[in-house]
Amino acid sequence: MAAGSGAAGASIDLWHAGLAETVSLIGEDGFPAALERALRHLVPFQMMNGFAYAPGGKAFDLDNARIVGDRTTIVDHYLAGAYILDPFYDAVRTLPPEGLLVMRRLAPDRFAETEYYRRHYQATGILDEVGFILKLRDVDAVLSLSRIGAVPAFSRRDIARLESAAPVVRALAERHWHARFTPSSGSEAAAATISHPLLSKRELEIVTLILKGHSTYSIAATLGVSPNTVKVHRRQAYAKLTISSQAELFHLFLSRR
Template identity: 30%
Template structure:
């Protein structure tokens, strides 16, 4: 028997021991404050990662950051919570498409991701080089448990992504057991900017100023679609998309996609107790 199989066997036995210890800690901390840290530790036992985030999206509250770890020890998650989450591919997959399970980021992003507003506004400043994560439904919302890597690590390979997908039932069951039993004691007030209201605001943004097609193009731009992607989905030419974009920008008095997104956030924050409709109706 060669030394290589023996070393491999010893490695996997050691990994199994660490996994069992971490898993027992997660089970013990269910329904307690130590759960988010325990589940993150479990994942780090199985895969090298220097960025893990657990966000809970309840139907009656803004996104809640349950756990955050990054190599820098700080983040721009406040900006994420203020509205950027609305164009996060993971949020859109769960909130709009009702998806659940394990996904690599590339499975959820449209073509031209690096040209999207989400990438320009948030992702490229987050330090992340690659990302995958779990979308886990709970009784009153869903959870996004994200596992990321910065430039100091290689991208996730197919074998590792396959392994993380295989343990999805365990990860989901643990999170559901904890968060379905630890619901907030108080409900949201009328002044809360709830995710569904924010999504309504995004869907209706520009409807009182732009034509139906212009508003459709603008909405798709903010959701991360490139000019080519929009043209393919709407069955129009790229030149027509560019024309709609140009006319929209002129009507909104902006010059770039970044200004478009910040106009949405600024107009939203100017409306107290938003319920429905276009936030630009009283802003421009």
Template identity: 30%
Template structure:
């Protein structure tokens, strides 16, 4: 039993947790419920950035709230909302309808942090470490609560990560309850324009005429997979991947992975 494992300091800790939980559920149905969630998580451990995103089937992501300023963040994430989210490791979790608390470093392909996508997406930020609570929804997709360290802060300590992870069941039920009460309010956002298929977008790159296996290769390259990772996932050898890359570059009249990413980005904004 929990009582047998508690010292005096443990009892005080439990009292803090109960207080945070009670305060949350007093506001779960309110318009400021998600902002209250950010405040509650801030009482568990310090962080800089707080963003809540809603991923729904066949729709672009919605920014539900943030402590960074909605107008600034919407401008900052314009390329992401326009289609780069399709390359986001956290979006892959949404598609798979997975749940949990995850660090970006734990779910990313091996070359993700040197990929063109990462450089482009994070070039205007000073994020040190990103984590998210992932809450799958009954109607598909997920709600994701981002908490990140930025600037001169250090990465989250193990005890902080353990505490945040322990809060996932509470965060999950809180968010699901709030969406059940206020979900229609978010559905009216103009950000909810229809999405598109990543493979279709790759196939339509100017002058491409790529084969199905070349489309597979481009998709994995854009997501930050190394040659070895592409080979492993497609069950082919490294030399075959290199041949696919050479053919892809020739068909697209480009010479580097950076040019490939820029071509893809232009296809989104154009």
């Protein structure tokens, strides 16, 4: 990108200077903060943080030293098991690394009605989130940028700028965090799961998709069954668990993690 004129040109000049500082700090403790400062010259945001995921699905702390807000919810509860409901968690395991993860593009149709959304996003004030997929030596990771508080969501122009910057951001971040996790640390503990001895495999699939924010019709499309079949399995699962709402479902499987 060539330097332009006026405010846009100044912003690009600062981005280039920030990149130079970031490159000089690869492998050093100051790298994440330098990358965060550089990215803010492209697009404003309130928080950069990241999580890594071992091949078996277990989540780890990649970069959460500068959390804005409630660390217990954003990091501790997430790592304890709530990450299995995160659309970015599914995306990093199924999508190619190119481009940019955009939460509102990935989230299921009823995501904003879920207990996970209420507890993780509404409770912490996270309004919008985008992320870069990182392919590290032994794990995959997502480095996220979040808008928090009374601010606009990321605009199409913001997303276009970050998509343009994604290749260099990934290259730098992958070099810095390349060997951050080893196979032994990635297999220390099992991934969080949603399981219950009373539920069939199909019932577990459906309650998992409910917790992730899929509507009846979205579940039907995902599993290749009819909406009526989804309703029958959901009713049977709720009866076996003696619950009647998604909030109770969340409490049963995730609130104590």
